[in-house]
Amino acid sequence: MAYYLSADIGGTRLRAALFAAEGVKPLRRAALPTRGDEPVLERLERLLRSIQPDGGALLGIGVASPGPLDPVRGVVLEAPNIPGWRNLPLKALLENEFGAPVVVDNDANLAALGEWRYGAGRGHHHLLYLTISTGIGAGVIVNDRLLHGAHGLAAELGHVTVVPDGPLCGCGQRGHLEAVASGTAIARMAAEALAAGENSSLGELPHPPTAADVAAAAQAGDPLARRIFAEAGTHLGRALAGFLHVFNPEVVILGGGVVQAGDVLLRPLEETMRAEVMSPAYLDGLTLTTAALGDDAGLLGALTLARQQRG
Numbered sequence: 001m002a003y004y005l006s007a008d009i010g011g012t013r014l015r016a017a018l019f020a021a022e023g024v025k026p027l028r029r030a031a032l033p034t035r036g037d038e039p040v041l042e043r044l045e046r047l048l049r050s051i052q053p054d055g056g057a058l059l060g061i062g063v064a065s066p067g068p069l070d071p072v073r074g075v076v077l078e079a080p081n082i083p084g085w086r087n088l089p090l091k092a093l094l095e096n097e098f099g100a101p102v103v104v105d106n107d108a109n110l111a112a113l114g115e116w117r118y119g120a121g122r123g124h125h126h127l128l129y130l131t132i133s134t135g136i137g138a139g140v141i142v143n144d145r146l147l148h149g150a151h152g153l154a155a156e157l158g159h160v161t162v163v164p165d166g167p168l169c170g171c172g173q174r175g176h177l178e179a180v181a182s183g184t185a186i187a188r189m190a191a192e193a194l195a196a197g198e199n200s201s202l203g204e205l206p207h208p209p210t211a212a213d214v215a216a217a218a219q220a221g222d223p224l225a226r227r228i229f230a231e232a233g234t235h236l237g238r239a240l241a242g243f244l245h246v247f248n249p250e251v252v253i254l255g256g257g258v259v260q261a262g263d264v265l266l267r268p269l270e271e272t273m274r275a276e277v278m279s280p281a282y283l284d285g286l287t288l289t290t291a292a293l294g295d296d297a298g299l300l301g302a303l304t305l306a307r308q309q310r311g
Contacts, residue, residue, distance in 0.1 A: 062302030110301030112139025183211035237272025255291030
């Protein structure tokens with residue numbers, strides 16, 4: 001049979017799937033921790049080999065990778081969570097190993113592409129996807145095409161400044177959206193408030209609070225946790241109003257684990273976005289929704305890209 005392979009490289013887990021030449025239901029899937037006794041690239045190659053059929057034609061491999069990266073050359077410029085992945089020619093290395101065409105793109109870009117093709121963005125031509133997790137990533141589709149910019153580095157929307165001279169972001173700059181509204185930021189804000197002596201059920205935990213802990217407390221009515229999520233949602237809504245002005249999408253899709261907190265995040269987000277957009281025209285026909293594909297978004301986006309490249 002003819003088939004495609006797709007892979008999603010996460011900071012903690014590598015995931016891969018086998019697809020027939022047509023169709024979107026994985027025939028096989030597998031996963032491994034990203035870190036182990038062997039280099040990450042060797043683990044990725046072993047994972048892909050583990051789901052290959054005994055025979056048939058490999059039509060292509062799609063890879064969703066952390067970045068920043070150059071999608072044209074398939075070079076990972078830097079992957080902060082993967083030691084040694086700096087200027088890594090991932091496309092060329094995998095093509096040499098598997099003897100088939102390989103396409104590589106930013107993981108958030110490919111999650112956006114997956115949602116556009118098979119998920120919450122189906123039927124839309126202009127899409128903004130934002131994943132709110134440990135960090136904040138984004139992908140933008142304009143006229144049915146991913147927005148890459150001159151060097152493939154566009155749509156890093158988690159790294160727009162929303163609080164000048166604000167908290168330090170993981171990238172080394174201050175006040176980025178990721179630094180005030182990601183899961184990491186939510187956990188940090190909770191720890192800082194507890195250290196300052198604020199009362200909260202979070203103080204009864206035997207460990208520093210995680211974003212999931214803060215979400216559970218907020219849903220249970222804890223005032224501190226609700227205030228933290230309201231602050232994060234307000235920052236996200238303000239940033240989204242600006243993104244509407246820049247991209248004028250038909251649909252905004254919110255993914256990532258933090259979004260699972262639900263209304264404690266989404267209500268202040270939407271209220272702020274609607275209040276701060278400069279004209280109601282930007283809201284006409286706009287769909288604001290949550291992602292539909294879950295963890296499969298990146299794999300299906302990588303599959304979509306591999307099929308597009310083959311034509």
